Amino acid sequence: VCGYPKIGRILRLDSGLTELFEHPVHAEEKVDGYNVRVFRHGEDLIALTRRGYVCPFTTDRLPDLIDTSIFARRPDLVLCMEVAGPENPYNAVAPPYVKEDVAAFVFDIMRIGHSGFLPRAERLALVEKHDLPGVPQYGGFALTETARLYDLIRELDRKGHEGVVLKQDQVETVRAKYVTGRINLSDIRCTSNAVHQLPPEYYTERILRLALYLDETGEKPTDALYRQLGSALLDGILAAIDQYRREGAVTHPHRCRFRDKANAELMVASMKRLLGKNLMQVTRLEQQGDYWLLEFEKVLPKTTGLLRNLLRGGLVYD
Amino acid sequence: VCGYPKIGRILRLDSGLTELFEHPVHAEEKVDGYNVRVFRHGEDLIALTRRGYVCPFTTDRLPDLIDTSIFARRPDLVLCMEVAGPENPYNAVAPPYVKEDVAAFVFDIMRIGHSGFLPRAERLALVEKHDLPGVPQYGGFALTETARLYDLIRELDRKGHEGVVLKQDQVETVRAKYVTGRINLSDIRCTSNAVHQLPPEYYTERILRLALYLDETGEKPTDALYRQLGSALLDGILAAIDQYRREGAVTHPHRCRFRDKANAELMVASMKRLLGKNLMQVTRLEQQGDYWLLEFEKVLPKTTGLLRNLLRGGLVYD
Numbered sequence: 286v287c288g289y290p291k292i293g294r295i296l297r298l299d300s301g302l303t304e305l306f307e308h309p310v311h312a313e314e315k316v317d318g319y320n321v322r323v324f325r326h327g328e329d330l331i332a333l334t335r336r337g338y339v340c341p342f343t344t345d346r347l348p349d350l351i352d353t354s355i356f357a358r359r360p361d362l363v364l365c366m367e368v369a370g371p372e373n374p375y376n377a378v379a380p381p382y383v384k385e386d387v388a389a390f391v392f393d394i395m396r397i398g399h400s401g402f403l404p405r406a407e408r409l410a411l412v413e414k415h416d417l418p419g420v421p422q423y424g425g426f427a428l429t430e431t432a433r434l435y436d437l438i439r440e441l442d443r444k445g446h447e448g449v450v451l452k453q454d455q456v457e458t459v460r461a462k463y464v465t466g467r468i469n470l471s472d473i474r475c476t477s478n479a480v481h482q483l484p485p486e487y488y489t490e491r492i493l494r495l496a497l498y499l500d501e502t503g504e505k506p507t508d509a510l511y512r513q514l515g516s517a518l519l520d521g522i523l524a525a526i527d528q529y530r531r532e533g534a535v536t537h538p539h540r541c542r543f544r545d546k547a548n549a550e551l552m553v554a555s556m557k558r559l560l561g562k563n564l565m566q567v568t569r570l571e572q573q574g575d576y577w578l579l580e581f582e583k584v585l586p587k588t589t590g591l592l593r594n595l596l597r598g599g600l601v602y603d
Numbered sequence: 604v605c606g607y608p609k610i611g612r613i614l615r616l617d618s619g620l621t622e623l624f625e626h627p628v629h630a631e632e633k634v635d636g637y638n639v640r641v642f643r644h645g646e647d648l649i650a651l652t653r654r655g656y657v658c659p660f661t662t663d664r665l666p667d668l669i670d671t672s673i674f675a676r677r678p679d680l681v682l683c684m685e686v687a688g689p690e691n692p693y694n695a696v697a698p699p700y701v702k703e704d705v706a707a708f709v710f711d712i713m714r715i716g717h718s719g720f721l722p723r724a725e726r727l728a729l730v731e732k733h734d735l736p737g738v739p740q741y742g743g744f745a746l747t748e749t750a751r752l753y754d755l756i757r758e759l760d761r762k763g764h765e766g767v768v769l770k771q772d773q774v775e776t777v778r779a780k781y782v783t784g785r786i787n788l789s790d791i792r793c794t795s796n797a798v799h800q801l802p803p804e805y806y807t808e809r810i811l812r813l814a815l816y817l818d819e820t821g822e823k824p825t826d827a828l829y830r831q832l833g834s835a836l837l838d839g840i841l842a843a844i845d846q847y848r849r850e851g852a853v854t855h856p857h858r859c860r861f862r863d864k865a866n867a868e869l870m871v872a873s874m875k876r877l878l879g880k881n882l883m884q885v886t887r888l889e890q891q892g893d894y895w896l897l898e899f900e901k902v903l904p905k906t907t908g909l910l911r912n913l914l915r916g917g918l919v920y921d
Contacts, residue, residue, distance in 0.1 A: 293918030301916030461918060480811055485803035488810075490921060493798055496840035497913060506841070511833030512826055519824050519832065522814035595815060598619030600611030600779060603808060 286324055286363055287400040289335060289393075292450065294462045296497045298435065302428045302451075305459055309428065310451040311405065312437060314421040315462055316390045317380045317447040318369025323347065324397055325356040341555060342374050342541055345548035350389035355415040364417070365393035365402075372541045374552060374581075377475045381445040386542065392420040392450070405454050423449065435502060442467050466498030470510075470517050477521025478528070478535060480592075482585045488518070525588055529596065535588040536566075542576040549579045561586070604642055604681050605718040607653060607711075610768065612780040614815045616753065620746045620769075623777050627746065628769040629723065630755060632739040633780055634708045635698045635765040636687025641665065642715055643674040659873060660692050660859055663866035668707035673733040682735070683711035683720075690859045692870060692899075695793045699763040704860065710738040710768070723772050741767065753820060760785050760816075784816030788828075788835050795839025796846070796853060798910075800903045806836070843906055847914065853906040854884075860894040867897045879904070 295301035321332040332343035370387030412419035448464030469491035543549040569580035613619035639650040650661035688705030730737035766782030787809035861867040887898035
């Protein structure tokens with residue numbers, strides 16, 4: 286199973302469309318979750334994370350996420366999908382249209398042993414035929430129709446969506462991500478307690494994207510927007526300081542449900558192996574209805590170490 | 604002449620004082636300018652920048668900045684001083700107490716051929732005796748007197764000062780910088796148009812320092828503060844985009860006065876050599892009263908290149 290390639294980002298629609306594309310583009314929802322590739326291996330279905338590890342959580346929940354019967358007829362396929370929602374083991378954010386648990390959104394299909402994707406029309410036909418949850422489609426846009434595309438983006442911005450991926454009908458051609466202005470604010474708000482855990486450009490890039498978005502859409506920054514940005518940056522750090530002082534560590538809580546207890550235990554074991562034994566603390570694993578509920582906290586080691594040094598009055602050189 | 608060593612920074616006074624120091628500390632104004640070392644070489648007086656280059660500007664203006672007769676009696680001395688003010692060739696910021704041109708503030712004295720500084724008492728006596736402009740002194744503090752030190756810091760914060768350097772009487776012992784909360788906002792505001800020119804941690808570190816300052820002083824972040832932070836970050840980037848669109852480059856303007864035209868020309872030549880010929884554009888060099896007025900613009904090459912790529916619709920990978 287080939288890796289999922291990186292998709293580039295444009296920060297301007299006005300010039301970006303004609304600069305990058307030759308044919309009309311289709312705008313598809315960019316779902317704010319984590320990327321998995323799902324395929325059949327012998328009798329089993331397996332979900333791989335972006336980095337190529339088996340994800341015990343997604344693998345466990347596949348029957349809830351998609352109609353898996355497609356693999357009986359087409360065992361050669363690899364479904365590329367985004368899994369998003371408040372109850373997942375990886376992300377702190379969730380799109381507004383997934384209110385609970387998680388949901389899957391198929392955005393590409395590959396074949397085992399082949400690099401590259403099926404043509405867009407073929408993917409959409411398979412999604413339709415097998416009743417798969419495809420990513421929302423926002424229609425086609427000629428390269429001159431930037432005004433109509435802005436209207437879409439402004440609407441997504443208002444609704445709190447992340448943005449779109451622009452694709453062409455042709456296989457193996459360029460694609461590009463384009464995100465809304467406000468998703469940058471919510472990304473910053475959700476991660477600002479992870480000081481030094483994320484690279485500093487995580488924040489500066491998003492502030493730059495927000496500025497380019499305002500410039501491009503002609504929106505003037507309002508006092509409310511300034512306040513949202515300032516508070517998105519500061520509140521998380523202040524919360525991290527508070528948490529460190531109370532608990533001696535800065536952590537992110539996660540909560541997710543499994544069908545099979547063994548998979549929850551596998552998830553715990555694999556995260557402990559990946560993150561380090563002491564950096565993941567299970568706070569709850571118990572049966573709830575048909576599911577096993579797992580709650581755990583991920584320790585942010587760099588944030589915790591930084592605050593330990595700073596609050597102790599340590600010297601820093603810069 | 605030895606280099607001026609790096610001084611570490613503490614982000615907390617409460618724990619930092621007792622963690623670092625053994626004896627009472629003296630708080631001295633931390634002047635927000637550029638650091639030079641001034642000494643006599645044959646018949647000439649020379650000012651070296653932090654990096655060890657001759658600064659034609661400071662060298663030219665020495666008779667305006669200090670009473671240079673000290674070097675006739677003490678040719679062995681090296682004056683370490685901060686030069687600050689709105690009309691300087693390096694910094695965009697100036698402390699509120701230097702309203703025009705530049706002024707010098709002596710904060711340490713070394714001897715030629717010796718590393719390390721003269722004891723604090725000896726330095727203050729020399730400053731007094733030779734009528735030198737010393738850095739403002741805010742008195743001594745026992746290591747338990749953090750409350751009194753906070754009062755000072757809050758007052759400096761209100762007045763827009765950068766902060767203090769804490770020193771002990773003993774030579775060669777540890778020193779530490781501590782800055783006010785609001786200087787972080789003004790640093791960010793003054794530099795946010797230099798996107799990608801400064802490292803991203805320039806901004807994230809200052810936001811972190813601001814948060815630690817709020818936490819330590821017990822100030823709750825207000826809407827006004829959030830707004831100031833958001834606007835400090837966004838306005839500069841928007842201004843850079845505007846300037847790039849108008850002028851095809853993002854630049855910082857500088858203006859400074861020289862006694863001697865030859866030194867102004869030397870300054871231009873040396874900056875062109877350091878920055879690159881095309882990255883410094885002289886816009887004015889003319890006599891004004893007793894001085895030669897030099898105005899020039901420094902091009903920010905990374906900011907300009909970044910905006911060129913982004914506004915053209917270029918793809919970026921992150």
